[in-house]
Amino acid sequence: MGRRREFDLDQALEAALCVFWRKGYEGASYNDLTQATGVERPALYSAFGNKEALFLRALERYEEQQLGFFPEALAQPTSRDVAEHILRGVAELNTRHPEHSGCFIVNGALAGSDESEPVRQALIAARAKGEARLRERFERAQQEGDLPASANCAALAAFLMAVTHGMAVQAKAGFGREALEAVADQALAAWPTNAEPL
């Protein structure tokens, strides 16, 4: 019973996600959020909790709806295919929307006031989770003989993440998809392999 809500939760969350994606956690004000969502402040609070909770919900949504290429990548047959799939996916995602370029997880809270520390840590954890999955995937590749025994799987995962973060910084600076693809190509040029040299 009671009055039924007049806005769509998913739609509002999507709009909030776009604002945070563009301006980051601290750079996004409730004026921005109410304007983008078309929802008044108290409704946002009652639906999602405070700003931090709303941001964390947006982070969940981002991972679910935008990072689908990541598990796809992990399912690729070789470690090089994994890396390439991720780099292509990042290049595409970071330039797909001109009005909020770059990566939500990198833009969200790189540096900021002490009050944004919980959000910063949540984003750090999200990146660490991805890196750990990559490392595990590369360790599997090593056991399968896809990667040479000399390969440093942790370093490979960290390197791949570093390149994606760098591409995110560049996308936020206005780099186009072609420029990011060129960066990805260079990152792939060194990928270790057990394939026979020609």
Add this chain to the structure above:
Amino acid sequence: MGRRREFDLDQALEAALCVFWRKGYEGASYNDLTQATGVERPALYSAFGNKEALFLRALERYEEQQLGFFPEALAQPTSRDVAEHILRGVAELNTRHPEHSGCFIVNGALAGSDESEPVRQALIAARAKGEARLRERFERAQQEGDLPASANCAALAAFLMAVTHGMAVQAKAGFGREALEAVADQALAAWPTNAEPL
């Protein structure tokens, strides 16, 4: 004539630089700045202008005092040495100060409110300047036969910058110097060369 200033300009600017380095442009408040510098607000305004001007002065200081390894790198004999010198320098600089890790130019203003747009653009320009110098250096290396004719100098410069930006994000997330060095090693593994294969 007139009362003489009771604080050291360089010292105050250095303290302000550290605050911006740690919290970014928008995340740093005048409370933070006055506390770190030991200088009252009106004195900061009369000495440096407003917050934006102070930040830009801090940017100049950062480039002059912290990025000395960059021209050093450009003076290395081969493009690979250039890249290695930069990557080692970034790994060291981004982890030198535990209380403000990462890169001032990346931390400063990646995403934020519309009011920080001028600062964002200044940092983008600073990165573009470095990338352009790298590209020119690599083009010279290509003419000298150090880089193969097939090398894409613009892409190499963008790739190298991407890795440094990614290392900055990781350093801000708490990565240690060794972890960044491992990323650097992997970035160098693919560097194109005209050397004879063994």
Add this chain to the structure above:
DNA sequence: TTTATTTCATAACGACCATTATAAAACACT
């Protein structure tokens, strides 16, 4: 010693921040 000038410390400014109190409006159930 007076005078002009610069810097100092205190405190105020309006604007915006995230958050919430309030009450009218819309619904479900009796």
Add this chain to the structure above:
DNA sequence: AGTGTTTTATAATGGTCGTTATGAAATAAA
């Protein structure tokens, strides 16, 4: 129709933001 419950819209809360007005303190020249 009436009652209880939820959402709505308006507007106010205290706090912090960047910036500056104000007048006392300190210095150099007259």
